Amino acid sequence: MEYNFQEIEKKWQKYWDENNVFEVKINTEKPKYYVLDMFPYPSGAGLHVGHPLGYIASDIYSRFKRHKGFNVLHPMGYDAFGLPAEQNAIQTGRHPADTTKEYIARYRNQLKNIGFSYDWSREVTTSNPKYYRWTQWIFTQLFKHWFNNKTQKADSIENLIKHFEKFGTKNIDAAYSIELTFSADEWNNKSEKEKLLILSNYRLAFRAKTMVNWCPELGTVLANDEVKEGVSVRGGFPVFQKEMDQWSLRVTAYSERLLNGLDELEWSDSLKEIQRNWIGKSSGAEVYFKIADSEDQILIYTTRPDTIYGATFMVIAPESNLVQKLTTKSKKQEVEKYLDYTSKRTERERIADTKSITGVFTGSYAVNPFTEEKIPIWTSDYVLGGYGTGAIMAVPAHDSRDYAFATHFGLKIIQVVEGADITAESYDDKNGKMINSGIINGLEVKDAIEKIINEIENKKLGARKINFRLRDAIFSRQRYWGEPFPIYYKEGVPYIIEDNELPLLLPEIDKFAPTETGEPPLARAENWKYQGKYEYELSTMPGFAGSSAYYIRYMDATNEEQFVSPDAVNYWRNVDFYIGGIEHAVGHLIYARFWNKFLKDIGVTVEEEPFKKLVNQGMIQGRSNFVYRIKNTNKFVSFNLRNDYDITPIHVDVNIVHNDELDIEAFKKYSPDFENAEFILEDGKYICGWEIEKMSKSKYNVVNPDSIIEQYGADTLRLYEMFLGPIEQSKPWNTQGIEGIHRFLRKFWRLYFDNEYNFNVSDEKATNDELKVLHRTVKKLNEDIEKLSYNTAISEMMICVNNLGTLKTNKQEILEPLVILISPFAPHIAEELWQKLGKSGTIADEDYPVHNDKYLIEATVNYPVAINGKTRFTIELPADASKDEIEKAAVSDDRIAKYIEGTQIRKVIVVPKRMVNVVAK
RNA sequence: GCGGGUGUGGUGAAAUUGGCAGACACGCUAGACUUAGGAUCUAGUGCCGCGAGGCUUGUGGGUUCGAGUCCCUCCACCCGCACCA
The missing domain is CATH 1.10.730.10 (Isoleucyl-tRNA Synthetase; Domain 1)
Structure with a gap:
């Protein structure tokens, strides 16, 4: 019998299916091992050969671990909610549920053809109500919890309310949106509505007015990781900063835990570094600067409090509400004009244009608390509203951005750290002794920072402060194809719907587009009201909602009573080995870690980190082939002759090229344009050129695993x-x-x-x-x-x-x-x-x-003999030969004479079982 | 600008972690068997040189008996972040 792979493969795939060979159950007799693939987003194009790369790698490992006696959990599912399906629906009018179903069937088929050892009984689809019911449930839990900074854990809102009732905000150290202070009496006298509004300042899922990335083309807001270089990752449309009322998740509460958890993970250094970068911890101080001739003050954040004596002006972000307050009458027109200009700029323009320096003087002055000098307050978009306090003390001598600003507008520059000439550029290094700096003169920067922070705290000018770059995750999308929020509104205040009312089903609508009045598509749903009278939230959840806890759901995928049973989670615990693309470095992998930590706090999961070991598989790139058409003709010249002609390279489908030789007949049939094509051949063949490019339809280099x-x-x-x-x-x-x-x-x-x-x-x-x-x-x-x-x-x-x-x-x-x-x-x-x-x-x-x-024991070893580091010949010796014997054998070999002629052997290095090196001079 | 990574034949790559650079494949060359070859088998194949021999892991230097591997310099490419105070 010959190797008939087609027959064999069909046969065994059927056998595995019919006998449920890869279905696994909790088995405390065996150690568990959990191998997970990042589940795919099913698209209409199906899988190409690049997709299975990671799946094959993890499948080999799963099967290996199973051979090694582990009880291996190896599931697969589909990340089925999201923008592309909806964009497709808008174009074709087909319901995304239908296309998604179709695509999933195709994916499942393709996956089964590759012979993966998935436990198909655990398959999940994020757009399935049986699944998204639990996504909604986790959201309600986030809504019902706040984060206690003291314990670094989530705690129930009921407990927070109890505290407010007894003590107000006293002794509460919570993660919040804005700082609030009130007494128990004040709390107890507030109305129900007021109380709820205050609580949303603390909830881990909260609705608030925040600066968001608004993408008009997609008609939705986007999270930070969904925007790259100022345009949307999906589609590449421009993004604007805009203040809007949106749902957010308080991921920032977990910044410290997200950062610390990285240390114990077996992830690549580069991936951990990307996450550290994204979390962006910095330490410094917050300092109040008094505004001259006023009771008001500005709070700034700085990592270089040591340079405070060199702070010669201040800059506040244009979106800061301080701008209005500080602008003097005479400057009003100028400032308004500037604010108008910055608000109209897209993120992309702003990023692309970091060189031109813009900004205006507000007319107000602040007082440097250490020099007591009056310093001008400017506004400029090089200061971001979303980071720190949205205001800075500018130290042009030691910050390159401040330096550029100061030289552009002719502002004062005072050097306070020794170490470089600052006439041409700023000196940003944290090395050198302080000068012109009052009480910290003569100190090294490091010591100066400590001393000045102590002084700032003593004088009650501010405090030591850790800051994170990580932003809360904007969690609502003004789109149709996502999980509906389990939220309804009563008098404008959001309420959560009961657990037993979940899932809140995605309603049917007539058209996948915003309403004429600009409301999200869900506003089209008819009679869609909670208890027939209260408006539901009209936004849906973003793509990462369904993927943030799917790895836990696999542990108990068909449980209708609970998201996951304690038995299942205590046995499977977390993912031992996770494999997927690097593109999820800051999106999915931050959110999933955050959800896991939260779920651990509320007793659902048991491990602090969801993915112990993680590997990012590389991409499979396409290898495109080209034919060379002589300009203005229908004649094609073979690759090595192309330089003799004026030619245009044209992509040719790689499926009609074999070993870079074009199948001419297939090419002629490929398109009517080529039917009468002529060819200039080399050695009777048409040779194509090639190039490595991204694998994509438009480059005709897609190779399908099925073929x-x-x-x-x-x-x-x-x-x-x-x-x-x-x-x-x-x-x-x-x-x-x-x-x-x-x-x-x-x-x-x-x-x-x-x-x-x-x-x-x-x-x-x-x-x-x-x-x-x-x-x-x-x-x-x-x-x-x-x-x-x-x-x-x-x-x-x-x-x-x-x-x-x-x-x-x-x-x-x-x-x-x-x-x-x-x-x-x-x-x-x-x-x-x-x-x-x-x-x-x-x-x-x-x-x-x-x-x-x-x-494996070898009787003899073949020793390479090198003279002055160059291997000249080899000698075969018994494996147990001693060092001396080896040396003797090498030195007494006849062949050595010619290489050491006229020199003397100085030294012989013998590494048993490896080699001999004779040093001669 | 900052951070991370990668540079080895015509191609994909290996190298027991400091010990014969190029394993294993692809491709190519020659031959055998064949009506045929996009099948199979055999031999060759880093570069220069007829040869002896020399050269060779992006560049230049260093440490070492010995460096693809360790250290320093520079170059190129890829990825991430980017007015983050």
Whole structure:
């Protein structure tokens, strides 16, 4: 029987399905291991060969761990709510629920064709009411909790209310939107509505007026991680800053825990660094500056309080409400004009244009609390409303932005740190002694910071302060295709709906567009009211809502009573190994960590961190092919002759190019334009050019896994994708190389058959040579799979098969463990051969082979002999030869004479089992 | 600008962590078998050189008996952040 992969693969995929081979249950007899893929967003294009890269890697690891005796949870699902499906709905009029369903069916099919060991009984779809009911439930929990800074934990709103009733805000250290102070009496005398408004200042899910990223084209607000370089990540539309009433999640409350938790994680340094950066912790001080001739003061944040004697002016953000207060009559017109200008700029313009310096003087002055000098207060958009206090003390001598501003507007510059000449640029380094700085003169910067903060606190001018760059997550989207908020409004105040009323279903609407009056699409829903009278929230949740806790839901995916049962979460705990794209570095991976920490605080989950080990698989890039049309003709010139002509390169579909040779007939049929095309060939062939680009439809370089599977089989696809190189690395897809892998599998298959393809495995005793080949591979595979070094594992298997082929091995003692070795990588061929070896059932539960050192002992070692570091010849010596014996053998070898002629041996370095180096001068 | 990462044949890549650079594949060359080859098998294949031999891991330097690997300098590319006070 020849290697008929199509038949074999279908057969075993069916077997796995029908026998629920990969369904797992809680089993306290076995250690658990949780392997998770970032679930896909199902799009109309289906999977291309880049998508399964991570899935294959995790599947190999799952199967390996199972062979190692672990109870492996390895689920899959779909991140099905989100913008692209809705944009598609707007264009085609098809309901996103329908298209999503269709796409998911296609994805599931494609995934099954690759032979993944998923427990399909745990499949989740975020847009399914049975699933989003729990997304809504978690939201209600966030709504019902606040964050206690003292304990660094979430606590129930009831407890906060009790405290307010007894003590007011006294002794409360809570994460809040704005600072409030009131007594117990004051609290108790407030109306119900007032109380609720105050509480939303503390809730972890809250509605508030905040500066948001508004994207008019998408008709929605966006979170910070959904905006890159001032445009929306999805679609690339301009984004404006705008103050709006929106739902947010108080992720900032968890800043410290999010930062500290990173240390214990087995994530790449670069990924942890990206997260640290995004959280952006800085330490410094908040300081009040009095406004001259007024009772008011400005609070600023600085990380360089040591330079306060050099603060010669102040700058406040244009969006700060202080601007109105501080602008004097004479400056009013000028300031208004400036505010108008900044508000009309998109984020992109503002970012792109960091060089031009703009700003206006408000007319007011502040008093530097240390120099007592009057310093002008300006407003400029280089100070951001959203960071710190939205106001700064400007120290032009030691901050390059302040320096640029000061020189542009002719403001005073005073050097306060020694160390550089500041006539041309500022000196920003934290090295040097303080000068012109009163009480901190002569101190090093580090010490000066400490001393001045103490002084600031003593004088009650301000306090030490830690700041984070992380912003609260804007959580509402003015879109249709997302989870509805379990919220209704009574007299403008939001109320949560009861748990037993969940899920709040997404209503049907006639058109997926905002209303004429600019309300979100949900406003179109008819008779959609809580208890028939109260307005529901009309926004929906963002894309990351459904993905922030899905890994927990998998643990108990069909539980209708609870999000997850304590039994399930106590057994599966968290994800041991997570694999997915780096693009989720600051979105999903921050939110999921945040939700997990919150859920732990309220007793739902048990581990502080959701994803213990995480690997970012690289991207598979496309390898585009080009044909070269001679300008103004329908004539195409082959790649190596193209320089003789004036040509236009044109993308050609990679599926009609083989090894860079164009299939001319297929090309002619490809488009009517090419029907009569003529060709200038080289050696009778048309050779195409190539380039590495992103894999995309428009570049005609998309390779579909289905077609690879049809041609070579899923096992070949799996092996090939892993053979390309380290998983973390991005690499181009080149179909040429796949032949080698397919050839390997056929060679592997042939080990078990004779020349006439009769199954032929003998029970003769294996020789030492054969055992050595096997055990070497066993050892290497165990090491490499654990390191996720699959490319080297595969090449080791190739070496093994090549060697066994040379030895003409057909012994069961060798060939049986060999099937288990390959089974995580190529499970279909492994199952088939396992069955042919007379075994019943699946190979998936067999113990993975372990090597025995006794077969690996070498009798002799081949020593390279180097003279002055250059290898000249080798000598074969017994493995147990002593250092002296090795040295003697090397030095007395005849071949050495010619290399050391005219010199003397000074030294001989012998590294047993490795090499000899003779130093001669 | 700041932070992180990567540079090795024609191509994808390996190198037991300081010990024979280029394993394993692709591609290419030659040959065998074939009606045929986009099948299979054999041999060769880093570069220069007819050869002896020399050179070679982005550049230049250093440490070492010995460096792809460690240290310093510079260059190129990729990723993240970017008026974050």
